[in-house]
Amino acid sequence: MSKDKQIYVSFYEDSDFFAEEIYNPSFTPQAQFILLDKAKESIDIVSGFEVNLNGKIQKISPINSTLIDNKIILLPSSIDNTIAEEELDEKIVFFIHHWLDIEEFPEQLCLAYIKMSWIYDRLSVVPYLRALGDYGAGKTRFIQTIGSLCYKPMFLAGATSDAYLFRVIELFKGTMVINELERVNTDLSSQIVNILNNGYEKGMGIGRVEGDKVRTPVVYDVFCPKVISAREPFKDLALESRIITNRLYSTSRKDIPFALDDSFWSEAEKIRNALLGYRFKYIESQTRRDADPQINQSNGGVAGLAALSLNESKKQALNDLEPRLRQTMLPLLFVIPEDKMQSFINFTKDYQKEAIEDRGFELEGICVKTLFQLLETQIEVSVKELRTKINEELDSDKFKITPQKLGKILKSLGLKTKPVGHEKISSIIKNETSLNRLRIRFGISDTPQSPVDTAEPQHNDNSMGGGETNDEETKGYNQ
Secondary structure (H helix, E strand, O other): OOEOOOEEEOEEEOOOEEEEEEEOOOOOOOEEEEEEEOOOOEEEEEOOEEEEEOOEEEEEEEOOOHHHHOOOEOOOOOOOOOOOHHHHHHHHHHHHHHHOOOOHHHHHHHHHHHHHHOOHHHOOEOOEEEEEOOOOOOHHHHHHHHHOOOOOEEEOOOOOOHHHHHHHHHHHOOEEEEOOHHHOOHHHHHHHHHHHHHOOEOOOOEEEEEOOOOOEEEEEOOOOOEEEEEOOOOOOHHHHOOEEEEEOOOOOOOOOOOOOOHHHHHHHHHHHHHHHHHHHHHHHHHHHHHHOOOOOHHHOOOOOOOOOOOOHHHHHHOOOOOHHHHHHHHHHHOOOOHHHHHHHHHHHHHHHHHHHHHHHHOHHHHHHHHHHHHHOOOOOOEHHHHHHHHHHHHOOOOOOOOHHHHHHHHHHOOOOEEEEOOOOEEEEOOOHHHHHHHHHHOOOOOOOOOOOOOOOOOOOHHHHOOOOOOOOHHHHHHO
16 A cells, blocks of 8 residues: 655544644654544554555644744643543633633633634534723733633734635634734735634635636635634624624723733643543544444533534523524533523523614614604605604714615615505505514514504515606615
């Protein structure tokens, strides 16, 4: 059997082996693997190993990179699989509390996110974690404290090109950590947003064309956990819905160390070693389950993770959430213990309530609230009436909503128009299903409504906002 060239990776898995790269300056060589032989259920430290790939024996070697040497990417230095999960949780929470000022439940939320990052490759969707706050609120400390404990954190704030970002994520497949998105240059920032939009779900890679003489299409896999900080939310509400936000404020605590010293990095390294043990325990339990499906899942080695499945009570816990938020929060349920479930459910409900309130301050929310105010006192609401009332609410000489802008908003909200009366004035169709959906989405309480048309107009080409009317507002809706 022939031998082929070496393959350099920081992670490897097949039906026989599972390997994770570690980096320890006291080792020779410094970069090695923690290798699990699945059949023997044995774990060893090796500098490399051979596998049979398509009839060829190939050497699998760890990546040697200045990114690791310079601690841009943090790897475990060894593996510690002697710590019980409950003790590990306590160590992580203590570490977070010692170095960072956030409330008790956000500490638990960060704990869950850190643990989830170490098994994210077993999930189909991963949310993002963000610190949001003004100058001096502790965003950088949040990024350093939480990021340093996540799975293979890649501190990419110093990136100077999008090619660098794509290649590092593809190569290491760790946790992307970026501080102060506003400080990133515009071109690179747009690529980061592109990565965020496409990196939350497996299979949603980003295509690029690369090469100098020969231009070749390349697809980069950017699916991974991401910890970010910023001063302002994203304008894209769809992207916002993928992010779990911790709002930070200036601390009044006097016990938090002013600067990160060697003890911070040393303790973070020890915890990463224990989290690597946590990851290997999960892989071992999964291997045993695959070999014997009758294994009692509760004895799989890692609480609640052996089958990476949720019991019915956990599945139903998030039923009251909007579908997108439910999808965002669901991955954390895999690592949240039963005794923390109710607190997590309460948090998700409060989080949804806050998100709904925030929507009300967006232009779309103002449009919806104004529409419902008009519907309280009149049967028909024309597009022109709505626009006039919205501009009164905005009370701004610098910004006025135009017919075109309002038309786009109505479309995005799923609202349709129809021509009414002899003058064919463009009015909003009052469909109860659409209105109820908007009440829920924007947190508008039920109010006495005028009679609502529950059926769509038939045989009317203008019912989708198209066709000719005498109302100038319809032009805005049609664009």
